[in-house]
Amino acid sequence: MSGPAFLTRLVALTRKETRQMLRDRGNLIVGLLLPVTLILLFGYGISFDVKGGRVAVVLEDSSPTAQDLVAGLRGSRYLAPVRVPSFAEAERMMRAGEADAILRVPIDFSRRLAAGEGRVQLVLNGVDSNTASTIEGYVRGALTLRAQHAADRAGGVAGGGVVIAQRMWFNEAGDSTWFLVPGLIVLVMTLIGAFLTSLLIAREWERGTLESLFVTPVRPLELILAKLAPYLVIGAIDLALCLIAAKWLFEVPMRGSLPIIIGSSLLYLLVSLALGLLISGITRSQFAASQVALLTSFMPAMMLSGFVFDTRNMPIVVRAISQLLPATHFMGLIKTLFMAGDYWPAILRDCAILTLYAVVLIALAHRCARKSLD
Structure with missing residues (x-):
């Protein structure tokens, strides 16, 4: 050839x-x-991102510490928190598809936080597991960031609580x-x-x-x-x-x-x-x-x-x-x-x-x- x-x-x-x-x-x-x-x-x-995730917030502890912690949810463009008067109302919203998650702050949150063991309850709508997992990450991130800001203002780690350092490589914007x-x-x-x-x-x-x-x-x-x-x-x-x-x-x-x-x-x-x-x-x-x-x-x-x-x-x-x-x-x-x-x-x-x-x-x-x- x-x-x-x-x-x-x-x-x-x-x-x-x-x-x-x-x-x-x-x-x-x-x-x-x-x-x-x-x-x-x-x-x-x-997009795999969830924008406007509906979170029903049950704030049983009305102390400034608890309110300041929950205020961190409003700073996230991915979350849409709604205050509800009781857990029963939040449960109704979840069953009706009006809420993707429930964040419950118990009445003794501030006292236990001062003792170094403050806890909140997060209930997720598992109908869509991907959305639930994503919203969980957003809520955890918002609360952790808010708690860190409060600790910085106090000059240290508030109440001896555990500080979680979160970092994402390669996709910083998430x-x-x-x-x-x-x-x-x-x-x-x-x-x-x-x-x-x-x-x-x-x-x-x-x-x-x-x-x-x-x-x-x-x-x-x-x-x-x-x-x-x-x-x-x-x-x-x-x-x-x-x-x-x-x-x-x-x-x-x-x-x-x-x-x-x-x-x-x-x-x-x-x-x-x-x-x-x-x-x-x-x-x-x-x-x-x-x-x-x-x-x-x-x-x-x-x-x-x-x-x-x-x-x-x-x-x-x-x-x-x-x-x-x-x-x-x-x-x-x-x-x-x-x-x-x-x-x-x-x-x-x-x-x-x-x-x-x-x-x-x-x-x-x-x-x-x-x-x-x-």
């Missing part, structure tokens, strides 16, 4: 695929407009958008790569245009590279949109090196493109290809990669399956690059895994695209 002839055929095929992609308005809409929609939807419409938006890059790269390219060879088989290529000098590798090139460009454009939105629209910190973020993202895009072509070559049907791509790439990338759920909380079998997904390794890598910076052991490990996936998938796609009608 001579070099000039290879390049000539590759350029001609790439031009053909580019013109075909530009004529296919549906793919262009999915490739360019859908990622923008996902960016806005996940950035603005989806904003779920900071880890949703980097994860969105994984979903967009998966969508552009596996889902769109899974239709390419299948469409050629359905239209009968692939057979015409078999009478030409075109080789399988040239066909694979030509089909990857246009969608690699589309993916690069979508990656740029994601990075711009993360930096200037959602103000997500980008502590890692930008070239490494871009390079690792393009590497994962290549893996997704190769997976899509492999699916397309195996199924030979656009409908089947789209369904297989959805079930084997996009849905696992959303549900099993750590984007929504922490993989450490999954059953061991599901966790093992998640480790076989390229998206899982890229998800951990991109979040590390955004939030923690250039941690080279993770960069080298995950990039090596993604490179291995790319080589294997391209080889399998090349085998499926061999010039045979089987």
